[in-house]
Amino acid sequence: MKSYMKLLVVLMPVAVLAGCSSPKVAQKPAPVEDRSAPVATPSTAMPSAPATPGVEVLAAPDKGNFAGEELVDPLKDATGLLAKKTIYFEYDSSEINDEGRAIVEAHAANLIKNPNLTVTLEGHGDERGSREYNLALGENRAKAAQQLMQLKGVPAKQLEVVSFGEERPADMGHGDDAWAKNRRVELIYK
Numbered sequence: 001m002k003s004y005m006k007l008l009v010v011l012m013p014v015a016v017l018a019g020c021s022s023p024k025v026a027q028k029p030a031p032v033e034d035r036s037a038p039v040a041t042p043s044t045a046m047p048s049a050p051a052t053p054g055v056e057v058l059a060a061p062d063k064g065n066f067a068g069e070e071l072v073d074p075l076k077d078a079t080g081l082l083a084k085k086t087i088y089f090e091y092d093s094s095e096i097n098d099e100g101r102a103i104v105e106a107h108a109a110n111l112i113k114n115p116n117l118t119v120t121l122e123g124h125g126d127e128r129g130s131r132e133y134n135l136a137l138g139e140n141r142a143k144a145a146q147q148l149m150q151l152k153g154v155p156a157k158q159l160e161v162v163s164f165g166e167e168r169p170a171d172m173g174h175g176d177d178a179w180a181k182n183r184r185v186e187l188i189y190k
Protein backbone atom coordinates (compact mmCIF):
# COMPACT_ATOMS: atom_id res chain seq x y z
CA MET A 1 0.00 0.00 0.00
CA LYS A 2 2.85 2.41 0.82
CA SER A 3 4.57 1.75 -2.50
CA TYR A 4 1.28 2.44 -4.30
CA MET A 5 0.99 5.83 -2.51
CA LYS A 6 4.61 6.71 -3.36
CA LEU A 7 4.00 5.87 -7.01
CA LEU A 8 0.86 8.00 -6.98
CA VAL A 9 2.73 10.94 -5.42
CA VAL A 10 5.43 10.73 -8.11
CA LEU A 11 3.06 10.28 -11.08
CA MET A 12 0.52 12.96 -10.09
CA PRO A 13 2.76 16.01 -10.82
CA VAL A 14 3.92 14.38 -14.07
CA ALA A 15 0.31 13.91 -15.17
CA VAL A 16 -0.53 17.52 -14.29
CA LEU A 17 2.45 18.88 -16.21
CA ALA A 18 1.67 16.68 -19.21
CA GLY A 19 -1.89 17.99 -19.26
CA CYS A 20 -0.65 21.61 -19.25
CA SER A 21 1.58 21.33 -22.30
CA SER A 22 0.17 22.21 -25.67
CA PRO A 23 1.29 20.94 -29.08
CA LYS A 24 3.34 23.28 -31.23
CA VAL A 25 1.42 24.53 -34.26
CA ALA A 26 3.20 26.08 -37.20
CA GLN A 27 1.83 29.53 -37.85
CA LYS A 28 2.05 31.52 -41.05
CA PRO A 29 3.11 35.12 -40.66
CA ALA A 30 0.24 37.57 -40.87
CA PRO A 31 -0.04 39.44 -44.17
CA VAL A 32 1.27 43.00 -44.05
CA GLU A 33 -0.87 45.76 -45.47
CA ASP A 34 0.74 48.97 -46.73
CA ARG A 35 -0.97 51.87 -44.99
CA SER A 36 1.47 54.64 -45.70
CA ALA A 37 -0.07 58.08 -45.42
CA PRO A 38 -0.14 60.48 -48.36
CA VAL A 39 2.67 62.98 -48.67
CA ALA A 40 2.15 66.08 -46.55
CA THR A 41 1.08 69.24 -48.29
CA PRO A 42 2.33 72.67 -47.25
CA SER A 43 -1.12 73.58 -45.86
CA THR A 44 -1.22 70.64 -43.43
CA ALA A 45 2.42 70.25 -42.47
CA MET A 46 4.09 72.26 -39.76
CA PRO A 47 6.41 74.77 -41.48
CA SER A 48 9.47 73.88 -39.39
CA ALA A 49 9.13 70.11 -39.79
CA PRO A 50 11.32 68.45 -42.39
CA ALA A 51 9.34 66.78 -45.16
CA THR A 52 9.48 63.01 -45.05
CA PRO A 53 7.93 61.16 -47.97
CA GLY A 54 4.81 59.26 -46.93
CA VAL A 55 4.47 60.99 -43.53
CA GLU A 56 1.91 63.67 -42.79
CA VAL A 57 2.65 65.91 -39.80
CA LEU A 58 -0.27 67.65 -38.12
CA ALA A 59 -0.23 70.10 -35.22
CA ALA A 60 -1.61 68.73 -31.96
CA PRO A 61 -4.60 70.52 -30.43
CA ASP A 62 -3.88 72.88 -27.54
CA LYS A 63 -6.34 71.25 -25.10
CA GLY A 64 -8.23 68.02 -24.81
CA ASN A 65 -7.74 64.82 -26.68
CA PHE A 66 -6.63 64.28 -30.27
CA ALA A 67 -10.16 64.76 -31.58
CA GLY A 68 -9.96 68.34 -30.33
CA GLU A 69 -12.51 67.79 -27.56
CA GLU A 70 -12.14 68.84 -23.93
CA LEU A 71 -11.08 66.03 -21.63
CA VAL A 72 -13.75 65.38 -19.01
CA ASP A 73 -12.96 64.12 -15.52
CA PRO A 74 -14.99 60.88 -15.33
CA LEU A 75 -15.90 61.64 -11.71
CA LYS A 76 -17.45 64.96 -12.78
CA ASP A 77 -19.05 63.81 -16.06
CA ALA A 78 -22.77 64.25 -15.28
CA THR A 79 -23.73 61.62 -17.87
CA GLY A 80 -21.55 58.79 -16.53
CA LEU A 81 -22.04 56.32 -13.70
CA LEU A 82 -19.03 57.76 -11.86
CA ALA A 83 -20.93 61.01 -11.38
CA LYS A 84 -23.41 59.07 -9.25
CA LYS A 85 -21.87 58.73 -5.82
CA THR A 86 -24.94 57.65 -3.86
CA ILE A 87 -26.44 54.16 -3.62
CA TYR A 88 -29.98 53.96 -2.26
CA PHE A 89 -31.48 51.08 -0.27
CA GLU A 90 -34.92 49.71 0.51
CA TYR A 91 -36.38 50.01 4.01
CA ASP A 92 -34.54 47.90 6.60
CA SER A 93 -32.21 46.44 3.95
CA SER A 94 -28.52 46.43 3.14
CA GLU A 95 -28.96 44.63 -0.18
CA ILE A 96 -27.65 46.56 -3.19
CA ASN A 97 -30.19 46.77 -6.02
CA ASP A 98 -29.29 46.57 -9.75
CA GLU A 99 -28.88 50.33 -10.19
CA GLY A 100 -26.68 50.56 -7.09
CA ARG A 101 -24.65 47.56 -8.26
CA ALA A 102 -23.87 49.30 -11.58
CA ILE A 103 -22.72 52.41 -9.71
CA VAL A 104 -20.53 50.45 -7.28
CA GLU A 105 -18.99 48.40 -10.11
CA ALA A 106 -18.17 51.56 -12.11
CA HIS A 107 -16.44 53.10 -9.09
CA ALA A 108 -14.61 49.83 -8.44
CA ALA A 109 -13.23 49.87 -11.99
CA ASN A 110 -12.17 53.49 -11.51
CA LEU A 111 -10.36 52.66 -8.26
CA ILE A 112 -8.55 49.76 -9.89
CA LYS A 113 -7.35 52.07 -12.68
CA ASN A 114 -6.31 54.70 -10.11
CA PRO A 115 -4.58 52.94 -7.20
CA ASN A 116 -3.66 56.28 -5.61
CA LEU A 117 -7.36 57.10 -4.98
CA THR A 118 -9.19 56.13 -1.80
CA VAL A 119 -12.91 56.16 -1.08
CA THR A 120 -14.83 56.45 2.16
CA LEU A 121 -18.10 54.55 2.04
CA GLU A 122 -20.50 56.44 4.33
CA GLY A 123 -23.51 54.39 5.43
CA HIS A 124 -26.73 56.19 6.38
CA GLY A 125 -30.22 55.28 7.59
CA ASP A 126 -33.54 57.06 7.98
CA GLU A 127 -34.87 58.31 11.32
CA ARG A 128 -36.99 55.25 12.08
CA GLY A 129 -35.51 52.76 14.53
CA SER A 130 -33.12 53.30 17.41
CA ARG A 131 -29.86 55.18 17.08
CA GLU A 132 -27.86 51.97 17.59
CA TYR A 133 -29.94 50.06 15.06
CA ASN A 134 -29.48 52.76 12.41
CA LEU A 135 -25.72 52.91 13.04
CA ALA A 136 -25.50 49.14 12.52
CA LEU A 137 -27.70 49.28 9.42
CA GLY A 138 -25.63 52.12 7.94
CA GLU A 139 -22.47 50.10 8.58
CA ASN A 140 -23.98 47.01 6.95
CA ARG A 141 -24.91 49.06 3.88
CA ALA A 142 -21.41 50.51 3.60
CA LYS A 143 -19.87 47.06 4.10
CA ALA A 144 -22.08 45.65 1.33
CA ALA A 145 -20.64 48.24 -1.07
CA GLN A 146 -17.12 47.53 0.24
CA GLN A 147 -17.51 43.77 -0.27
CA LEU A 148 -18.77 44.23 -3.83
CA MET A 149 -15.83 46.51 -4.64
CA GLN A 150 -13.37 44.03 -3.17
CA LEU A 151 -14.96 41.22 -5.18
CA LYS A 152 -14.32 43.33 -8.27
CA GLY A 153 -10.64 43.61 -7.31
CA VAL A 154 -10.32 46.84 -5.31
CA PRO A 155 -7.68 46.48 -2.57
CA ALA A 156 -8.93 46.99 1.00
CA LYS A 157 -6.41 49.79 1.53
CA GLN A 158 -8.38 51.96 -0.93
CA LEU A 159 -11.64 51.63 1.00
CA GLU A 160 -12.83 52.95 4.35
CA VAL A 161 -16.21 52.22 5.93
CA VAL A 162 -18.01 54.72 8.19
CA SER A 163 -21.58 54.72 9.47
CA PHE A 164 -23.51 57.82 10.46
CA GLY A 165 -26.83 56.07 10.97
CA GLU A 166 -29.59 58.67 11.07
CA GLU A 167 -27.26 61.53 12.16
CA ARG A 168 -26.70 63.09 8.70
CA PRO A 169 -29.97 63.01 6.77
CA ALA A 170 -29.97 64.06 3.11
CA ASP A 171 -33.58 65.19 3.52
CA MET A 172 -34.88 66.62 6.80
CA GLY A 173 -38.48 65.58 6.04
CA HIS A 174 -40.46 62.93 7.91
CA GLY A 175 -42.21 61.02 5.12
CA ASP A 176 -41.56 58.21 2.68
CA ASP A 177 -39.81 60.44 0.10
CA ALA A 178 -37.42 61.86 2.69
CA TRP A 179 -36.74 58.48 4.24
CA ALA A 180 -35.96 56.98 0.81
CA LYS A 181 -33.30 59.67 0.25
CA ASN A 182 -31.77 59.02 3.66
CA ARG A 183 -31.32 55.23 3.22
CA ARG A 184 -28.04 55.42 1.35
CA VAL A 185 -24.30 54.91 1.02
CA GLU A 186 -22.28 57.86 -0.20
CA LEU A 187 -18.92 57.41 -1.92
CA ILE A 188 -16.52 60.14 -0.85
CA TYR A 189 -13.26 60.32 -2.82
CA LYS A 190 -10.15 61.56 -1.05
